[in-house]
Structures are given as structure tokens and as C-alpha cells.
Amino acid sequence: MDDHKQNVVLLFGGRSGEHEVSLNSAQSIYKAIDRNRYSVETIGINKQGQWFWGVLPEEIIKNGFPEINEGIQVTLVIDPTNPHFMTIDGRPLPNQGKFDLIFPVLHGPYGEDGTLQGLLEMANVPYVGSGVLGSSLGMDKDRMKAVFLEKNLPLARYVTLLRSEFLDGPELCLNKIEEKIGYPCFVKPANLGSSVGISKAHHREELMDALKTAAIFDRKIVVEETIIGQEIEVSVLGNDAPIASLPGEVLPAHEFYTYEAKYSNIGSSLLIPANLEDLVIKSLQSMAIEAFRAVEANGLGRVDFFVTPQNEIFLNEINTLPGFTEISMYPKLWEATGIPYSELIDRLIALGLERFQDRQNCKISRT
Incomplete structure (x- = not known):
């Protein structure tokens, strides 16, 4: 590592439905970051949640993640006095896996919802973006x-339903939404972004389908009036x-x-x-x-x-x-x-x- 540069770890991929969005975001940042100021290491997280050192977003977009026995799998050592990455198989990493800051580019659950931020707080490392509370809210x-x-x-009018409520009494849920929100309305999983799982319902049949779709992605569903x-x-x-x-x-x-x-x-x-x-x-x-x-x-x-x-x-x-x-x-x-x-x-x-x-x-x- 160049002593005059900050060592930044770009973290991307992840387990959420926005995995591909993360790859594209990371690719743009990786190309644009000032190499005169930063040394950049990359860690990609596959859809199974495994962390791989040195993979590049552009290569993953083209060819996918390496097999587990081919890539350099790493983990974050949760030691607030000496946070660093280490390989699962004991291979050495540049600068002993140490870094100055993590730049998470993980959209959606397990990246943007406070879970990753909690991990980084436990390890006592600097990172870009909101903390646990801001991320989860x-x-x-x-x-x-x-x-x-x-x-x-x-705010526009909205109603929140639990998936269990919908599965136990779909007709009651439909009636509640029609009474409080009406048509057309938007149906969304509460904890996803990038329009994943979102539908617009113009009548009761579409509303039923939209609720079923949202329930696939989250235990909590938000229905909003159309503005x-x-x-x-x-x-x-x-x-x-x-x-x-x-x-x-x-x-x-x-x-x-x-x-x-x-x-x-x-x-x-x-x-x-x-x-x-x-x-x-x-x-x-x-x-x-x-x-x-x-x-x-x-x-x-x-x-x-x-x-x-x-x-x-x-x-x-x-x-x-x-x-x-x-x-x-x-x-x-x-x-x-x-x-x-x-x-x-x-x-x-x-x-x-x-x-x-x-x-x-x-x-x-x-x-």
C-alpha cells in the first residue's frame, strides 16, 4: 500500500434482490475513484453471502463470481483494536488485510438496512454512509x-399490513385498503428498494395480485395512495x-x-x-x-x-x-x-x- 494514499475497500454485491444494481454502482465508483488519492481493494459478496477478495465488478457482471474453491474467500476480523480482513484458507493479503475505510455499495437488505452497518460498528471501522439507525429507518x-x-x-395516505394478516384474512385486507386508500394504489414490500416487488393496482383483482407479489419479498407490506x-x-x-x-x-x-x-x-x-x-x-x-x-x-x-x-x-x-x-x-x-x-x-x-x-x-x- 502507498503510505501517501488512503486504502479504501469497495464492498459490493450482496444477498438482496438489488445485487445486480450493486455491481453496476460499484463498477462506476471503481472506474471514477481518484487513484492518486486512494489505493482501492475490492471485495465482492455473492448471492449466498460469501465474501471474495480482489474480484472486480466488471468481471463479475460478465462472468459471475468465482467458485468457492477458486476465489480468495475472506472474512472481517471483529477486533476493535485491530480490525482487518483475513482469508479463510490462511493466504496472506496485501497490507495484512488492513484498510482505512470501507465504501459499501450494497443496496437493499443485508447492505442498506443496518445489518452490515452493525457489523462494521462492532469491528470499529470507518465506512461511508449512514449508521445502524439511519440505515434501518x-x-x-x-x-x-x-x-x-x-x-x-x-405524506400520502398509506396502510401497513403484515404478511400473516394478508394470508389469514385476504378479504379483510382488501376491504381495509379499499376503504382507506382506494384505487389506483401502490403496493410495496416495506424493506426493499429499486422498485423491486412494487406494483400499481387499479382494481381489486390487481390489488390481490400485488399483495401476493409484495408478500414474496417481505413480511410487511405498505400500500400507498397514488399522487x-x-x-x-x-x-x-x-x-x-x-x-x-x-x-x-x-x-x-x-x-x-x-x-x-x-x-x-x-x-x-x-x-x-x-x-x-x-x-x-x-x-x-x-x-x-x-x-x-x-x-x-x-x-x-x-x-x-x-x-x-x-x-x-x-x-x-x-x-x-x-x-x-x-x-x-x-x-x-x-x-x-x-x-x-x-x-x-x-x-x-x-x-x-x-x-x-x-x-x-x-x-x-x-x-
């Missing part, structure tokens, strides 16, 4: 909305003093911004900056920062809104580890606001180190 759409309501942020208006997204960057980007508008080719539209760049398009009045832009930026702080996010977050033709704003959700591909809204908004992609990576690394140092200043016992 940002992932769970039901609990996220509860926190937003506490802060008096404007007619512009789909607006704002990027947020920072820790205790976050800043907000210019807003962008999603112009979906279909009825909503599907998984395929987000990552294939087919049909749907992004309008940056969004065509909005100045007062609306300022309100969106202010509300995005409020939402970021409400869930106690850190580092980065993308906050999604609806703006009606009457300029009424509805907060939809926050993503604490948004897509970071070349066509993703988060970096494109910052580029339009004046922070290029490579500089954005620099800032996120600095914010991760800042947050780590802030935690080191806290005592955890009297002795």
Missing part, C-alpha cells in the same frame, strides 16, 4: 413514514450539516419508475434540473434535509417526492444508499449542482472518516 418504509409523520412532513404529479428527487450530502442538490424529475416510460427503467436507461428519462418554480425548489431542498435528519442519515441520501400541478409537495421516501451507476439520479443531481462524480466520491469518503472520528470522541463507559 431508511430501509423500512413503514417506520420511515412514522418518523416523517412525527416531524410533520407531508398525480411530477416525480421529483433531491440528493442530500453531509453529516451534521447536510446540503441538498438541485431537484430532478423522473419521466417514467411506464406508469411508475420500474426497476428496469432505473438501470437499463430504456424508455424513462431524467430531467435535471426539474422544471419547477424557485419557491418549490427551495421547499423541496429544505424538506429533503429535514427528512435526512429525521431518520438520522449520514453521508448520502436521495429523497423522493411528488409535486402536484397545484405545487403541493408530498414526501415519498429516503434512500440512504441510492444507486450510484452512471445513469443514477444521485450523482447526476450533484453533477448538475456543481460536484463532479469523482469529487463526490472524495466527499463521501471524507464524511465517513469524519463520522468515525466523531464516534471515537464518545465514551461508552465511565472507566
Whole structure:
């Protein structure tokens, strides 16, 4: 390792349904990160949850992960006094597996939901992004909305159901949704992102199918009313003093911004900056920062809104580890606001180190 460079571990892949999104995000970061400032090591996590040292996202996209007996499988040593990676078979790693910071690019469960963050906290290592609380609140759409309501942020009407409720009494659930939400409505797994498992229901039969689909992915299902208006997204960057980007508008080719539209760049398009009045832009930026702080996010977050033709704003959700591909809204908004992609990576690394140092200043016992 070059003593003048920070050693960054790029962590990607994972067990979630957003595995492929993670590979694409990591590939973009790996290509753009400043090699004059950072030495970059890579660790890819396959869909079984096994960690492999030195695999490159571009190669995995093309050829898949190595077989278990062919790759260099590693694990994180949970020693707060000497955190490092070690190989399962005892082979040596560069710099004894030590590093300065982990840059997680893991979207969805087991990466964005606080579980990975808890592991990294136990090991006492610096990392990019939100901590356990911010990540878990940002992932769970039901609990996220509860926190937003506490802060008096404007939300569309919604209903939350447990999968067990739906399986035990589907007709009661359908009746409840029709009474409180009506049609059309959106049905979502509470703990997934990138539009995975999301459906739009226009009538009872579609609603039943949508609930069945969402129940495949999560034990908790959120049903939201449809807001007619512009789909607006704002990027947020920072820790205790976050800043907000210019807003962008999603112009979906279909009825909503599907998984395929987000990552294939087919049909749907992004309008940056969004065509909005100045007062609306300022309100969106202010509300995005409020939402970021409400869930106690850190580092980065993308906050999604609806703006009606009457300029009424509805907060939809926050993503604490948004897509970071070349066509993703988060970096494109910052580029339009004046922070290029490579500089954005620099800032996120600095914010991760800042947050780590802030935690080191806290005592955890009297002795």
C-alpha cells in the first residue's frame, strides 16, 4: 500500500434482490475513484453471502463470481483494536488485510438496512454512509413514514399490513385498503428498494395480485395512495450539516419508475434540473434535509417526492444508499449542482472518516 494514499475497500454485491444494481454502482465508483488519492481493494459478496477478495465488478457482471474453491474467500476480523480482513484458507493479503475505510455499495437488505452497518460498528471501522439507525429507518418504509409523520412532513395516505394478516384474512385486507386508500394504489414490500416487488393496482383483482407479489419479498407490506404529479428527487450530502442538490424529475416510460427503467436507461428519462418554480425548489431542498435528519442519515441520501400541478409537495421516501451507476439520479443531481462524480466520491469518503472520528470522541463507559 502507498503510505501517501488512503486504502479504501469497495464492498459490493450482496444477498438482496438489488445485487445486480450493486455491481453496476460499484463498477462506476471503481472506474471514477481518484487513484492518486486512494489505493482501492475490492471485495465482492455473492448471492449466498460469501465474501471474495480482489474480484472486480466488471468481471463479475460478465462472468459471475468465482467458485468457492477458486476465489480468495475472506472474512472481517471483529477486533476493535485491530480490525482487518483475513482469508479463510490462511493466504496472506496485501497490507495484512488492513484498510482505512470501507465504501459499501450494497443496496437493499443485508447492505442498506443496518445489518452490515452493525457489523462494521462492532469491528470499529470507518465506512461511508449512514449508521445502524439511519440505515434501518431508511430501509423500512413503514417506520420511515412514522418518523416523517412525527416531524410533520407531508405524506400520502398509506396502510401497513403484515404478511400473516394478508394470508389469514385476504378479504379483510382488501376491504381495509379499499376503504382507506382506494384505487389506483401502490403496493410495496416495506424493506426493499429499486422498485423491486412494487406494483400499481387499479382494481381489486390487481390489488390481490400485488399483495401476493409484495408478500414474496417481505413480511410487511405498505400500500400507498397514488399522487398525480411530477416525480421529483433531491440528493442530500453531509453529516451534521447536510446540503441538498438541485431537484430532478423522473419521466417514467411506464406508469411508475420500474426497476428496469432505473438501470437499463430504456424508455424513462431524467430531467435535471426539474422544471419547477424557485419557491418549490427551495421547499423541496429544505424538506429533503429535514427528512435526512429525521431518520438520522449520514453521508448520502436521495429523497423522493411528488409535486402536484397545484405545487403541493408530498414526501415519498429516503434512500440512504441510492444507486450510484452512471445513469443514477444521485450523482447526476450533484453533477448538475456543481460536484463532479469523482469529487463526490472524495466527499463521501471524507464524511465517513469524519463520522468515525466523531464516534471515537464518545465514551461508552465511565472507566
